[in-house]
Amino acid sequence: MKRISIGEMAKICNVSIQTLRYYDKINLIKPAARNPENNYRYYLISQVFQINIIKYLQYSGLSIEEIRKSLDLTGNDLADFLHQQSLEIDDQIRRLQRSQQLINGQIEQLSDLNEIQKHPLGKVYQRHIEQQSIIQIPAQQTITxxxxxDKETSELDELLIKNGTIGNLQYGFSYPLKNYQSLNEIHYTQILTQVFTTDISELKSHLEMIPDGDYLCIAFYWSREKYLNYYQKLKREFTQKHPNNIGTVYEISSVDRYGYRGENDFICELRVMVPPKFH
Incomplete structure (x- = not known):
């Protein structure tokens, strides 16, 4: 049978010479002969299909060791092996889809942060916010x-991780709109984070919505010293415009950079939904 040089074999199989040398080195497929004088490798035409099988399995996502194992299998064993590989690929696809959802969610949040930064910090403004899906858990103890x-937000993270997803870089709290004279009087009722996937069947009881609508807001870089002043500004203007209405305050904090250095890097937005008849 005619011998084929490594260069010819590479062209026939549409692979590089380096790839064939690598297959030889790791004993995946050896050349049929080697010239002892110049060490040139030679293949047989029958080996073309063997190389194509290896290419096919690599393209299917199998590792070299998985390919090596599969080459020794036949019949039902080979079918079972490939079925298991298919299941693993399905799992990888689900993980990649969740990763994509998280990345798209981060893009959405950064776009929202850009909208916030269009308004002067420390000043009350009104803006429209589209419906947001959130996971929330009740505050089990007094948090102001x-x-x-950190412990409480970590518990929310743990809940998400157990259900195959993860929280994002934006956390929030909610509490009733009232006349507070000190920060110690503000007791968070819910801890929340936005989610971008509906594949959280075990968390349906924690899934809620921040309603679509117009919100009266105030934004500022996080500061315990100035928080109450900003809150009171928001409360005062809301009461002036809507004196007979009560509401829920959403406190949403986002980092404006990934090089996080401390909580003062958080931009905090306090928001209260405007009653629909006033839109």
Whole structure:
């Protein structure tokens, strides 16, 4: 049978010479002969299909070791092996889809942050906010803006991770709109984070919506010293415009950079929904 040089074989199989040398080095497929004088590799035409099988399996996402294992299988064993590989690919696709949802969600949040930054910080403004899906858990103990609720937000993260997803870089709290004279009087009722996937069947009882609508808002870089002043500004203007209405305050904090250095890098927006008849 005619021998084929490594260069010819590479052209026939549409692979590089380096690839064939690599297959030889790792004992995946060896040349049929080697010239002892110049060490040139030679293949047989029958090996073309063997190389094509390896290419096919690599293209299917199998590792070299998985390919090596599959080459020794036949019949039902080979079918079972490939079925398992298919299941693993399905799992990879689901993970990639969730990663894409998280990235698209981050883009959405950064776009929302850009909208916030169009307004002067420390000034009350009104803006429209589209409906947002959130996961929220009740605050089990008293938490105020004076506290550092890392433990509580970590519990929310843990809940999400157990259900195959993860929180994002934006966390929030909600509490009733009232006349507060100190930060210690503000008690968060819910801890929340926005989610961008509906594939959270085990968390349906925690899934809520921030309603679509117009909101009266005030934004500022996080500051315990100035928080109450900003809140009171928002409360005063809301009461002046809508004196007979009560509401829920959403406190949403976002980082404006990934090089996070401390909580003062958070831009916090306090928002209260405007009653629909006033839109």
């Amino acid at each position: 803006p004076m506290d550092y609720p």
